[in-house]
Amino acid sequence: MGVRVLVGGAWGFACSRRLSAEGAREAALRACTFARAAAGLHSRRLAPVEPQTGTHRTPIERDPFDVPISEKIDLCLRADEALAGRDVLVRQAVVRAQREHKLLLTSEGTEVEQELIESGGGIDCAAALDGVFQTRSYPSAHVGSSCQSGWEYVEGLDLVGEAPRIAEQAAALVRADECPSAVTKVVLDGDQVALQVHESVGHPTELDRVYGTEASYAGTSFLKPGDLGSLRYGSELMNITADPTTRGGLGSFAFDDEGVPAAAVPVVEDGLLTGFLSSRETAARIGAGSGGSMRVLVRMTNLHLEPGEGDLDDLLADVKEGVYMETNRSWSIDDKRLNFQFGTQVAWEIKGGRLGRMLRDAMYTGITPEFWAGLDAVAGADSWRLYGLTNCGKGQPGQSAHVSHGASPARFRNVQVGVRR
Incomplete structure (x- = not known):
């Protein structure tokens, strides 16, 4: 958990791995100590905001954390196999998922809780010929693309179906x-x-x-x-x-x-x-x-x-x-x-x-x-x-x-x- 305080016009921040009242109290005291040490250097002002209460969860159809690991591995293996092609030396298939649970409490009265769920994936391959090295990726470079969504987003990418096209383009690029x-x-x-x-x-x-x-x-x-x-x-x-x-x-x-x-x-x-x-x-x-x-x-x-x-x-x-x-x-x-x-x-x-x-x-x-x-x-x-x-x-x-x-x-x-x- 993290605690941010504004004391004497200065910010202080501290965190703790102990998710307890004692851990929160200790982090708050340290944050106040840091803020007092910085007081007088700057005077921070904040734009006003009305206190908020509520909850939010990413709307999903299929929770990626309920998908068996065997299904995820099978998808990656089939996509990797489909990337095999002429002059292709390196192949990669990736899927990912993330869940973030956030709780925000403020002294102004805000109390909000959010659960954000991401799913994503992608494929890459590299081809080489006569000293020329080229890469192709789908649906995007740099570890594919992700979305706040359930596993249905990964299924919609059709990594296996797109792989032959990507491999063919990599082979064409070296020529x-x-x-x-x-x-x-x-x-x-x-x-x-x-x-x-x-x-x-x-x-x-x-x-x-x-x-x-x-x-x-x-x-x-x-x-x-x-x-x-x-x-x-x-x-x-x-x-x-x-x-x-x-x-x-x-x-x-x-x-x-x-x-x-x-x-x-x-x-x-x-x-x-x-x-x-x-x-x-x-x-x-x-x-x-x-x-x-x-x-x-x-x-x-x-x-x-x-x-x-x-x-x-x-x-x-x-x-x-x-x-x-x-x-x-x-x-x-x-x-x-x-x-x-x-x-x-x-x-x-x-x-x-x-x-x-x-x-x-x-x-x-x-x-x-x-x-x-x-x-x-x-x-x-x-x-x-x-x-x-x-x-x-x-x-x-x-x-x-x-x-x-x-x-x-x-x-x-x-x-x-x-x-x-």
């Missing part, structure tokens, strides 16, 4: 041409759009980074508090929403870790910065109510690029020459969240509105506001998917959070693809 260098139009699949949102919108809009009070893991932010309502983040097609009420989202809950009720918060509207991801403390500094993003630290909840119109074919149809990129392979971004580089596992050239030859080692670079200013099409709701990430890092010592991003394929103008020559 594919390298992605050429050019400034061109780029169409990203929803999975890559999700990570683009995560790295270039999610982290820089965390208000503690904006104020510079968080910099240890992934830097601060190019944004300033005064940018709210005035900074042009991207084109008018860019609409970003933080929504912890999204069904199935890894960042979904009924109340955040300060007891703030879950609610959708617009972050970017028609390309304009209109919101931050905030806690009660950080929100008070800008004279606003909490954005409900306190998940021990200020964190993304479910951060979505809202859908536009049409589908992937419509996005491709208007492109004379360009590149379509799918499934993240690598990412790098500076400590202000401005200059970035992303690589994808696979790409295809676009010629005359149609996909052409497969390309390997595809990458693109950009500067955050300039890149989003080039957004000129977003596919519609039928193409919109939820992508769950379990490896979002922040803090020191490092902490990992689980977040989701809703996205559909999107098209961008004037993007540097490959290495600038």
Whole structure:
């Protein structure tokens, strides 16, 4: 258990592994001691919140912890076997489940209890030929994808059925041409759009980074508090929403870790910065109510690029020459969240509105506001998917959070693809 106190305008925190009244009392006393030691350095204020009571449990159809381990192993073995193919050297099939039971009590009168259940999985394989090594993953890279759901989510992924396609693409990639260098139009699949949102919108809009009070893991932010309502983040097609009420989202809950009720918060509207991801403390500094993003630290909840119109074919149809990129392979971004580089596992050239030859080692670079200013099409709701990430890092010592991003394929103008020559 953890105890956080505010004494003399200063925070104190302590925890205990003893889940008892004595353990709680001891942790509270230590937290008060730490707060008094820090008193006078800063005066912390909190945005007000009405006391809340209630319970919440992730809605599920089949509890993943009731699924026999033999069934889980059998699924992984069958998926692994289905990944066997020409030139495939490494295969992996993974399933996962997590249950988190949280109880929040505050001196302001809040008493809420939540049980959050996650299920997920994925497959990966790597092929090699003549010194060329390539990887393909499904449904996403970096240990697949997860959802706040029961085992039915894993069953719906159809890992066994998708495995042959992934193996075939890995084998094709080692024979594919390298992605050429050019400034061109780029169409990203929803999975890559999700990570683009995560790295270039999610982290820089965390208000503690904006104020510079968080910099240890992934830097601060190019944004300033005064940018709210005035900074042009991207084109008018860019609409970003933080929504912890999204069904199935890894960042979904009924109340955040300060007891703030879950609610959708617009972050970017028609390309304009209109919101931050905030806690009660950080929100008070800008004279606003909490954005409900306190998940021990200020964190993304479910951060979505809202859908536009049409589908992937419509996005491709208007492109004379360009590149379509799918499934993240690598990412790098500076400590202000401005200059970035992303690589994808696979790409295809676009010629005359149609996909052409497969390309390997595809990458693109950009500067955050300039890149989003080039957004000129977003596919519609039928193409919109939820992508769950379990490896979002922040803090020191490092902490990992689980977040989701809703996205559909999107098209961008004037993007540097490959290495600038």
